[in-house]
Amino acid sequence: MNPGIVVAVALAALAVGGGLGYLLREMFQSRKLQAAQKDAGKIVLDARNEAIKLKETAEAEISAREREVAAELRDRRAELQRQERRAVQKEENLDRKIEQTERREQGLVNREKAIDDRLAEVEAVKAQQRSKLEAVSGLTVEQAKVQMLALIETEVRNEANRLVRRIETQTREEADERAREIITSAIERLGGDVSSETTTSAVPLPNDEMKGRLIGREGRNIRALEAATGVDLVIDDTPGAISISCFDPVRREVARIALTRLIQDGRIQPARIEEEVKRAEKEVENTIKQAGEQAVYELGVQGLPAELVKLIGRLKYRTSYGQNILQHSVQAAQLAALMAAEIGADVKVCKLGALLHDVGKALTHEVEGAHHVIGADLMLRFGLPKAVAQAVIGHHEDGHLEGLERVESAETWIVAAADAITGARPGARRESLESYLKRLEAVEGVANSFEGVEKSYAIQAGREVRIMVKPERIDDLGIVRLARDIGKKIEESLQYPGQIKVTVIRETRAVDFAK
Numbered sequence: 001m002n003p004g005i006v007v008a009v010a011l012a013a014l015a016v017g018g019g020l021g022y023l024l025r026e027m028f029q030s031r032k033l034q035a036a037q038k039d040a041g042k043i044v045l046d047a048r049n050e051a052i053k054l055k056e057t058a059e060a061e062i063s064a065r066e067r068e069v070a071a072e073l074r075d076r077r078a079e080l081q082r083q084e085r086r087a088v089q090k091e092e093n094l095d096r097k098i099e100q101t102e103r104r105e106q107g108l109v110n111r112e113k114a115i116d117d118r119l120a121e122v123e124a125v126k127a128q129q130r131s132k133l134e135a136v137s138g139l140t141v142e143q144a145k146v147q148m149l150a151l152i153e154t155e156v157r158n159e160a161n162r163l164v165r166r167i168e169t170q171t172r173e174e175a176d177e178r179a180r181e182i183i184t185s186a187i188e189r190l191g192g193d194v195s196s197e198t199t200t201s202a203v204p205l206p207n208d209e210m211k212g213r214l215i216g217r218e219g220r221n222i223r224a225l226e227a228a229t230g231v232d233l234v235i236d237d238t239p240g241a242i243s244i245s246c247f248d249p250v251r252r253e254v255a256r257i258a259l260t261r262l263i264q265d266g267r268i269q270p271a272r273i274e275e276e277v278k279r280a281e282k283e284v285e286n287t288i289k290q291a292g293e294q295a296v297y298e299l300g301v302q303g304l305p306a307e308l309v310k311l312i313g314r315l316k317y318r319t320s321y322g323q324n325i326l327q328h329s330v331q332a333a334q335l336a337a338l339m340a341a342e343i344g345a346d347v348k349v350c351k352l353g354a355l356l357h358d359v360g361k362a363l364t365h366e367v368e369g370a371h372h373v374i375g376a377d378l379m380l381r382f383g384l385p386k387a388v389a390q391a392v393i394g395h396h397e398d399g400h401l402e403g404l405e406r407v408e409s410a411e412t413w414i415v416a417a418a419d420a421i422t423g424a425r426p427g428a429r430r431e432s433l434e435s436y437l438k439r440l441e442a443v444e445g446v447a448n449s450f451e452g453v454e455k456s457y458a459i460q461a462g463r464e465v466r467i468m469v470k471p472e473r474i475d476d477l478g479i480v481r482l483a484r485d486i487g488k489k490i491e492e493s494l495q496y497p498g499q500i501k502v503t504v505i506r507e508t509r510a511v512d513f514a515k
Helices: 003-027 033-137 141-188 209-215 217-229 249-265 270-299 306-317 325-343 347-356 359-363 371-381 386-394 410-424 433-448 478-493
Strands: 200-204 232-234 241-245 453-459 464-469 501-505
Touching (some): 003 033, 217 249, 270 325, 347 386, 386 410, 433 464
Antiparallel strands (some): 232 241
């Protein structure tokens, strides 16, 4: 407690005591004066004692507060001293870091200057060396760069050729082995006969008198027969027979049937000729229908439109390089189904695609365009699956049909492979001597058109071309690329049955004489 308060309280108590005494003396001047004084003295004594107690309590509180303040001041002073020491330490550390940074910056400046000086020296040395190299080699920097790039390009190209040859060899070995297994298995299960046809038919004559009757008065009978059938009759070339020549096998078959019946009947006149031709046309139509139905039944293909089945039957009278197309298509369908089953492809799509891949040839005399494009368009018109149309147009690489994108699917390749297998079988196809020679010349011409080729020879009936190259123009790695390029160009520019093997030969000889 504050000492002033204690004193004030004490003084107040004294004043109260004095006042009370005065009042008591005034009021009780009588016999109670002594008692009043006694009471006043007691009150004063009590007030003094209370004041003393208050003073002692106040002094104790003041001492405790002073001790607390002193302790707090000591703590604060200690904290301030710690903070001051920390600040001084930080300032010293900062000064040291600033000094280190300044030394480092100076070192970096010195190093940068040294590097600049060294670079200047290097550039000077490079300039001197470049000048010396240019003087020694006789080449400028740009010329040397061109030669270096050419050398690097050659090395990279050679390395690429080696890599391509290694990959091609490995891939070909694996693919050939697997393909050989599949194709061999398929061919072993299919042992169909091979037939080859020509563009002429012969009808035997019983005697030479029949020739005159066929010709008729002033040639009216033969003209009527040729006009009704659209064929050419050759009577004088072959003794004992009449040759029927026509590129349309259907018309040729109609003429053969009609002519055979006319010879057997003996009544040969324009009206009779027209009658027999109409009968022959109906018979050929029925034969075509039956051939189409038989092919569909044999392959187990159901649900085809009747018009499409009829077109399939017309292939019975179509040939390709002398090979009957209907028989070829049926065999291709059987092979395609077997190969599709082996590799897990769509058997139905492969079978239909192979059966119908040449159906466009039934209309090549009536519709313009390539047979595979015509066939694919027919597939879409008859509502067959799009995959079948893609397989039909894809068995040759030069086909394009609006609304039908080309898809390199397994089914497409199987149909193409089946087509090639049935066409490449020994004796399956034949061609005229003139077209055969033209094809050989065309193959050799493609090979000779490449730079570095010295000579080329078409052998193995045109199924292989051997090419001799100039060894100083083409290296061992270059012949790999040349064989691939020639094969690709042959595929793009020529039409041929089966496949053509391209063999490139490079030979270097060194000759000297011992004297």
